[in-house]
Amino acid sequence: MAHEPNNWGRFGLDDQRGTLNLLTPAVVLDALRSATTGEVLSLAMPIRGATSSPAPTTVPHLPGRPLPQHFMSVDGGDYAAGARPIGEGLRVADDALVVTHHGTTTHMDALCHMWSGDELYNGHPAARVRSYGATRCGIEHVGGVVARGVLFDVARHLGLDHLPADFRIPAELLQEIAEPGPGDVAVIRTGWPLVWQRSHEEYWSGQPGLSAEAGRWLAAHDVSVVASDNAAIGGLDARGLADEGLADDLHLILLHRHGIHLVEMLWLEELGERGRTEFVFVAAPLRIEGGTGSPITPLAIL
Structure with missing residues (x-):
């Protein structure tokens, strides 16, 4: 932490919202100008059927969850x-x-979801995360998110339906597509959910995602949320694990050091087909006190 840029103390010693503090009323009002047609798209995966039926297995998910x-x-x-x-x-x-949200449906990670050492984001004690919930940095502190969404359709930018499983998105590729501003929600399309329709085994063989440098680039641009259609923001290897070291782990860079909430497992195909880089992003997690995350239904208002 001593050698890494971070947002600890930036929004106050007791802060539990991180860069969501950038979404002031003035920033929200400005974000609403990104809507021009009024069309509303859901960016969520469906929750389908009971586990006593085969229906849930028809929706992309990580195995073993x-x-x-x-x-x-x-x-x-x-x-x-x-x-x-x-x-x-x-x-x-x-x-x-x-609902158990991590790896199984569209969800938002709370700032208490991952940490290193004995401290959560902003120096809150990690001992406050217990089996009965987290008394610091839980998902209930998010409230509602209304912001300008910026779509980084990396797959389409490269002329692909989806990125290869071992592809790690570099910062310069994001910079070719768009330049986010303070408070924006960066939405990353890899196209990887399309693979599920072709082969469950291929979907589980790994996943493309952001590189560590791309995560740091987004953090330096003061985004409020990073969202993606993959399962972990960063890439996954064939064992379903992140393949970078702790210093470059995307969850630690974004959640722990910078207080940037994460949204995973989006469905971005209709949004990508519209060709819109900017839109209004709206989402609200369930008010689960002490929750490490929550399922959400994000909306894109075009």
Whole structure:
């Protein structure tokens, strides 16, 4: 940390929001000018079916992680108290949803998701992260994110449907596409989710992602969020692990050192087809107190 640029103390000694502090009312109002047509696109993967059916396996996910579970009662029953009468001839369908978000669905990482040594982002004690939740830097501090989104469609820029699994995006390639400003949400399209439709084994063989230098370049531009359609922002090897050392780990660079929240496993195909570099990005995580992250449905307003 002593030799790495970071945002510790920049927004106050008690700060738990990181670069989301850059989204002042004036910055949000300016971001809204990025919408010109009013078309709204969802950037989320679907949560599909219960694990008792094959439906969830049809959505891109990392192996070995519990899939989201969706249960529904269609007989007027109540999960907590059994059957409940609601009136003659009336029926109700109730839902129960269990989600483990990391690696299985579109989600946002909280600043307490990863750290090094004994300290979270901004020097908060890592001992505050317990099995009952994190009392520092949890996902509940995010609130709502409304910002200018900047799409870095790296695959399309290179004339590819998707990047190769071993491709690590350099900073100069991002610079060729766009120049983000303070508070912007940098959205990275690798096209890798398309591989799932062709071969699950190929999808699990590794993933393309940002290089460490690209992460530092985005941090130097004061982005508020880095979002991508891959599973880890950085690349993954054939074992599903990041292949850089700790000093270059993207989660440590962005979450831990700079307080930049991460959004992973986006669906960016419709957005990429529109050819828009700038748009309004809107997202809000569930208000899970002490959560290390949350599923979200990001929206792009064109």
